[in-house]
Amino acid sequence: MLCESEPVRITSNFYRLGPVAIPSFLLDGEHPVMFDAGLYILGEHYWRDIRRLMGERRPEYLFLSHVHFDHCGAAGFLKRVMPELKIAASGEADEILKKPSAVQLIKKFNAFALDGKAYFESFFIDHVLAGGDAIQVSKDLTVQIIKTPGHTRDMLSFYIPEQKILLPSEAIGVSGLGDYIFSEFLTDYQVYLNSLKKLADYDVEVLALAHGAYCTGDEARAYMRRAIEYTLRFREKIEGLLKMYGDDYEKITSVIKKEEYDPIEGDKQPEEAYLINLRAKINAVKKILN
Ligand SMILES: [Zn+2]
Numbered sequence: 001m002l003c004e005s006e007p008v009r010i011t012s013n014f015y016r017l018g019p020v021a022i023p024s025f026l027l028d029g030e031h032p033v034m035f036d037a038g039l040y041i042l043g044e045h046y047w048r049d050i051r052r053l054m055g056e057r058r059p060e061y062l063f064l065s066h067v068h069f070d071h072c073g074a075a076g077f078l079k080r081v082m083p084e085l086k087i088a089a090s091g092e093a094d095e096i097l098k099k100p101s102a103v104q105l106i107k108k109f110n111a112f113a114l115d116g117k118a119y120f121e122s123f124f125i126d127h128v129l130a131g132g133d134a135i136q137v138s139k140d141l142t143v144q145i146i147k148t149p150g151h152t153r154d155m156l157s158f159y160i161p162e163q164k165i166l167l168p169s170e171a172i173g174v175s176g177l178g179d180y181i182f183s184e185f186l187t188d189y190q191v192y193l194n195s196l197k198k199l200a201d202y203d204v205e206v207l208a209l210a211h212g213a214y215c216t217g218d219e220a221r222a223y224m225r226r227a228i229e230y231t232l233r234f235r236e237k238i239e240g241l242l243k244m245y246g247d248d249y250e251k252i253t254s255v256i257k258k259e260e261y262d263p264i265e266g267d268k269q270p271e272e273a274y275l276i277n278l279r280a281k282i283n284a285v286k287k288i289l290n
Pocket residue numbers: 066068151170
């Protein structure tokens with residue numbers, strides 16, 4: 001999927017690499033860092049963008065927000081072409097990658113949009129990040145690590161205070177049609193909502209979304225408020241459907257899918273992954289009802 005899109009300069013030294021639907025980000029400085037590694041098939045695209053922007057220099061770190069297939073897919077590829085690159089993620093991500101079944105799933109979904117064969121290069125975490133850590137990119141440029149679980153257990157968000165850039169990954173959901181935001185509480189509803197509220201306290205000028213266009217200023221702050229509103233609404237929606245249809249997940253998923261997933265044309269999550277995630281969200285709401 002080496003498409004024509006060029007890297008996008010967001011601030012003087014912060015760039016989006018690869019396609020807007022599944023980007024990686026680069027913060028350049030004395031010790032440059034990358035954020036997320038999308039799909040395996042996009043590895044070449046991120047790599048080309050890095051060389052265009054950095055010439056012979058290379059990023060030192062690759063920070064992974066979490067190890068879902070579409071956030072770490074190209075990490076192994078990037079490590080092979082840049083052997084000095086240190087892959088960094090949470091301790092939970094490190095544990096997940098030690099489970100063969102989890103790696104199988106990452107591999108399986110990375111076959112999407114190819115010839116059905118799984119393409120994936122495995123990798124390990126070189127550096128474990130904890131919430132509250134700060135990594136110095138340059139004398140006046142820092143990346144703060146924020147623990148934001150709820151979408152997954154291993155989820156981290158990143159904040160660059162000097163430029164007020166927030167990379168929340170899917171801790172603030174995923175943009176849908178219009179101003180809709182998919183709520184992404186796969187592991188725990190309340191924990192997800194708490195993470196969202198924690199992120200809403202940050203002073204944000206640039207919101208670098210994991211899937212979709214980045215936004216700035218008032219638009220960025222409005223997006224964060226909307227993410228909370230849609231989360232509350234989505235929980236109510238699921239609650240209502242559970243009351244109406246009980247354990248008929250087939251029915252509940254089909255009602256929701258028709259509203260938020262089916263109308264999207266073009267780039268979207270593969271249906272199988274969408275449905276796995278939707279069932280997880282229904283379970284998360286069910287858990288707080290009991
Ligand atoms: Zn995810």
